[in-house]
Amino acid sequence: MILKILLVAGVIAIIYFMFIKKKPAVQNSNKEKKRDEIDSSDMVECSTCGIYCEIDDAILSNGKYYCSKECIEKAK
Numbered sequence: 001m002i003l004k005i006l007l008v009a010g011v012i013a014i015i016y017f018m019f020i021k022k023k024p025a026v027q028n029s030n031k032e033k034k035r036d037e038i039d040s041s042d043m044v045e046c047s048t049c050g051i052y053c054e055i056d057d058a059i060l061s062n063g064k065y066y067c068s069k070e071c072i073e074k075a076k
Contacts, residue, residue, distance in 0.1 A: 048075050 043052045047064040048071035058065040059072060066072045 046071055048072075 038055060040054065040056045042055045044055050044058050044065040045052050046058070046067040048066060051067050053067045055065070058067060059069070060066075061072050064075075066075070
């Protein structure tokens with residue numbers, strides 16, 4: 001009798017752990033790195049005129065991106 005109860009409890013436990021219980025989420029450090037990395041082909045908007053240009057061509061000044069020196073001077 002006790003053996004049957006243990007067998008049923010074991011089957012229920014196996015079903016629970018295999019199908020019902022959620023597996024812990026594995027943190028993928030590659031995805032987090034990709035979000036933080038800036039690609040050279042990313043586009044940013046000029047704070048003055050609103051034109052989009054590649055991040056390699058943009059000028060970063062006071063935490064804002066500008067498309068040219070003229071736009072930086074207009075912003076001042």
